[in-house]
Amino acid sequence: MNYNLGRVAIIADQMTDFGGADREMFSVLKLFPDADIYTVLYNPSKYSHINIKNKVYTSFAQKLPFKYKMSRHLKILNPIAYENFNFEKYDTLISISAGPARNIIPGIYQKHIAMVMTPPRSLWDHELNVRSSRLKNIYKPISKIINNYQRILDVSTTPRVDYWIANSKFISRKIKKRYGVESTVIYPGISKENFREISQEEVNDVLQKYQLPDKFFLSVSRLYDYKHVDWAIESCVKTNKNLVIVGNGPDSKYLKEISKNHSNIIFLGFLDDDKDVQVLYKQALALLFCGIEDFGLVPVEAMAQGTPIIAYNKGGVTETVLEEKTGEFFNNQEELTNILNHFDKSMYNPTTIKNRAKDFTEKKFLQNLENYLSQIYE
Numbered sequence: 001m002n003y004n005l006g007r008v009a010i011i012a013d014q015m016t017d018f019g020g021a022d023r024e025m026f027s028v029l030k031l032f033p034d035a036d037i038y039t040v041l042y043n044p045s046k047y048s049h050i051n052i053k054n055k056v057y058t059s060f061a062q063k064l065p066f067k068y069k070m071s072r073h074l075k076i077l078n079p080i081a082y083e084n085f086n087f088e089k090y091d092t093l094i095s096i097s098a099g100p101a102r103n104i105i106p107g108i109y110q111k112h113i114a115m116v117m118t119p120p121r122s123l124w125d126h127e128l129n130v131r132s133s134r135l136k137n138i139y140k141p142i143s144k145i146i147n148n149y150q151r152i153l154d155v156s157t158t159p160r161v162d163y164w165i166a167n168s169k170f171i172s173r174k175i176k177k178r179y180g181v182e183s184t185v186i187y188p189g190i191s192k193e194n195f196r197e198i199s200q201e202e203v204n205d206v207l208q209k210y211q212l213p214d215k216f217f218l219s220v221s222r223l224y225d226y227k228h229v230d231w232a233i234e235s236c237v238k239t240n241k242n243l244v245i246v247g248n249g250p251d252s253k254y255l256k257e258i259s260k261n262h263s264n265i266i267f268l269g270f271l272d273d274d275k276d277v278q279v280l281y282k283q284a285l286a287l288l289f290c291g292i293e294d295f296g297l298v299p300v301e302a303m304a305q306g307t308p309i310i311a312y313n314k315g316g317v318t319e320t321v322l323e324e325k326t327g328e329f330f331n332n333q334e335e336l337t338n339i340l341n342h343f344d345k346s347m348y349n350p351t352t353i354k355n356r357a358k359d360f361t362e363k364k365f366l367q368n369l370e371n372y373l374s375q376i377y378e
Helices: 020-028 075-083 136-156 169-179 200-209 229-239 252-258 274-283 297-303 333-342 350-360 362-377
Strands: 008-012 036-039 092-097 111-116 163-166 217-220 243-246 265-269 287-289 309-312 327-330
Touching: 008 020, 020 092, 020 297, 020 362, 075 136, 111 362, 136 169, 163 169, 163 362, 200 274, 217 229, 217 274, 217 297, 229 243, 229 252, 229 265, 229 333, 243 274, 252 265, 274 297, 287 297, 297 309, 297 350, 309 333, 327 333, 350 362
Parallel strands: 008 036, 008 092, 092 111, 111 163, 217 243, 217 287, 243 265, 287 309, 309 327
Antiparallel strands: none
């Protein structure tokens, strides 16, 4: 590095369920291995597959009873939690956030670089994720009142950021619309391990380990309403195609309920072995990606194994998947069902798909981020 950021603090949203923002954070930590991590709530058991050498500081929420079960409903406390962190010993603050972590209060001589996964979906995209809850009829009216207050706060904290980074053009447009500021697009990337060669023997072992059929479509996702995994389930039920679902989340109960009595829908839960997931990518007929994502690392990981993508035609995935070359897009569930009925994996060239994934590597991400930081600190 030809610049010096001084002491660096990384500020993250709740670390209670490993996801895409965490992957990006751990990539950034390769540039700043001595940085400290600040988050409102941290569940170490969800990160046991990662060797976190950094010091993780948490808020008062860490001492609350039932904190992990209630973590999704603690957002009203987030402004208090993040604003009460003391960062006086740091020179540079980097928030990596799809929510409240950007609400920190930096000192007047500290640089705050916001790497925005998305403006909070719960505030701006009507995302609630409570359809599995028995208390959903209570949450909905209460959330409308809370979200109105939170939106005002979210916009009011805009001046606390010095530099804005978006993870896609899609999110850059959102940032401009919500906060009235320009941002620089720096695409995230996947590690070189995602491109490893997988033998047929390893494929056979994984299929036997999880008792899976040879042919299946795949969904790898945290199970939230907005991910629309139910679309994938319903289309596979209609077409009698096998669907393997990797991931967990608050929508799990609902999804399992609608899959009842359909043996072709297989839930594996969260897999902490990335190698097993890579094998599933390679073996799958295609990855089904039904949500509107900010960027979407999962489709790039699947493409690294030469697997085509069938994706909803909105969001960051439209910037990574090339139609008819590395995948197909659908605009509604009827179109998804039709694609599944006629899909033929042999129509796609695995080498072309892998080469597209190479445009979004962690190495390129870190190079672009370093170049950007160098410009800031010149």
